[in-house]
Amino acid sequence: MSSALHFALERAMAFRLKKGMPSTDLSEPIPSSAPDLFSNDYLSMASNPQLRRDFLEKLMDSPSLFGSRGSRLLAGNTPEHMALENRLQQYFQTPAALLFNSGYDANVAFFGSVPQEGDAIIFDELVHASCRDGMAASRARKALHPFAHNSVASFERTLKQVLAECPQITARKATLFVSVESLYSMDGDFCPLPEMLRLLDQYVPRGCYHVAVDEAHSTGIFGPGGRGFVAELGLQNRVHTVIHTFGKARGLTGAVIATSAVVRRYLIQYARPLIFSTSLPHINLIALEASFDIVEGPLGDQLRERLHDLSAYFRKLLVELTETVPKSLISLPGSHITPDPLISTTPIFPILTSQPIALATFFQKHGYSAQPIPYPAVPRGQERIRVVVHSGNSEQQLCDFVTLLRQWASSPEIASLGANHGPVSVPERLKREDSIVEEKPVSSVASTGQRLASVWFSWITSFLWVPVKRY
Ligand SMILES: Cc1ncc(COP(=O)(O)O)c(C=O)c1O
Incomplete structure (x- = not known):
């Protein structure tokens, strides 16, 4: 079958190959x-025998097993979703928590909706594609500023440059967002978060910046009870939003955004991946409860x-x-x-x-x-x-x-x-x-x-x- 569309698609794929990006x-x-x-x-x-046992036991006891029947904003906001979310809010010791179907959805939701017109985003050049996709769709998409991976000097330079370009931030009329990961999956190195927070305090008035940390590769394996790298460093009160995903150390799928009550409420009104997608099925919630029982315990x-x-x-x-x-x-x-x-x-x-x-x-x-x-x-x-x-x-x-x-x-x-x-x-x-x-x-x-x-x-x-x- 040949058509203009197929021709265009073949051409695009050939271009990828030419650039060394295979398919x-x-x-x-x-x-x-x-x-x-x-x-x-x-x-x-993923192969833990106790998780398997606990999960199967919980399954037998659960009245609901399968689909949630809709988005959280429709039939999909079940007592089980709310119970897990409450549990995660307490476990992560955060003012508010919001469940997502994946880490990808969580990052797209946060970066795609929370930054406002006039805000700027500074991000490590290696942050995950999901953060970038969110930023590209955000109202602040014209003010995206990468800094060299884990370089405190580059972060400081970028920070100064952005503050000079956007005086509304220090005038308290706009917000500077900072996007980093705690542990980077390609280099296996940790974000210099304390130094970055020190620089933010030095240059930006409190209340004018918002730090978001993606803990996809550190949640479950660092911090007391597996609460993550931010908790390990005792910086929970200095970081505004933390994204924990469940596809890695927790052996499942899904994610939670740990944030303020206002950001959570705003996300529920504006985050498209939450609003326009069926919420996690019960079977996932049951598996997540079983996984968290293990990960936070002895x-x-x-x-x-x-x-x-x-x-x-x-x-x-x-x-x-x-x-x-x-x-x-x-x-x-x-x-x-x-x-x-x-x-x-x-x-x-x-x-x-x-x-x-x-x-x-x-x-x-x-x-x-x-x-x-x-x-x-x-x-x-x-x-x-x-x-x-x-x-x-x-x-x-x-x-x-x-x-x-x-x-x-x-x-x-x-x-x-x-x-x-x-x-x-x-x-x-x-x-x-x-x-x-x-x-x-x-x-x-x-x-x-x-x-x-x-x-x-x-x-x-x-x-x-x-x-x-x-x-
Ligand atoms: C740093 C980071 N953030 C977010 C994600 C997306 O998480 P999920 O696989 O739950 O969609 C990944 C997945 O590879 C990741 O590495």
Whole structure:
């Protein structure tokens, strides 16, 4: 079938390929017969036997199991939704809480509706696509200002520039929004939140700024009872809005915005993802109650302690390894070599390598769901595979992984690449400018499954590096 629309769509997809952003048809699962060292299931809750038992027990007792029958503003505001929301408000010790169907929805809802005409938003260049999508739809979309990832100096420069451009903020007629994540999933590093709050206090009158922290990768695994990174730092009273998502450490789906009563009320009137979507089905609410029972209780403490011990152990193994192999083949970011002793160990390890596709392919052959993150998904010199430690891993699994890494780096074929390494191994395809509609995506050395894994990951991560505006 050919039509103007199909032609336009094919052209758009060909353009993506040409830019090195491959596409997928999702016809194969990502391979994973080896231990999980790549998912976001930090506390291994997705396979927790107690969660399964508790969930099934609660299911049997519950009068409602399935759909909520409508949006929260219609039939979908059931007593169960309100009960979970109340529980989360108390647990997160926040003035108000509002449930969302996903973290994506929560961020789009918050950034898409809360900032007003005349407001400005300063955001870390690596904040998630959902925050960006919300900002792009917001009334403040003409005043979006990225700063260099986790750079306090860049944040300060941007802050001063925005205050100079928008005098209505210090005149108390508009608000400066700040959007950051607590733990960044690509670099596995923590936001310098205390320093940023100090600068805000220095330059902006209180009441004229609003800090929103996305805790997608830290909720459940940091802070007392898994309340998150902001709670770990004791900054709950300094941060205005916190987004906790349930798809990662809590092993499920959904999200909650912890915020003020006024913002919550406003979101209910204006947040389109909340208003125009069916609320979470009962089966999800029941699973979330069971998951929160575990994560905030003694078992949650054990899982967190285990995760932090394993992460520290893995860091030690990796640091030892990097001392014996060429840096171009395997290295760690500085934040992982000398981490801040006051902050818990991150479970996310970007393993930097000039050969991300070869390294991921090697691990895929050993059954791991490793995915390469090559240029242009990340800037040159920052190509990587990203490894994640989970509570359910064992020391032996981590050792085995590092042994394989060493084996890979010392194989004659790879070692020679490390020795002769000039530019990174960008597939030829990514360098060509000619039309490539019929070309196959990703490395020709990968199997279809391997291709899909890398294609999918590159597709997701490619959003991270599209600059909105120069800083
Ligand atoms: C930082 C961050 N925020 C928000 C989201 C979206 O959360 P969800 O998967 O619940 O839609 C993600 C998901 O990857 C994320 O990494």
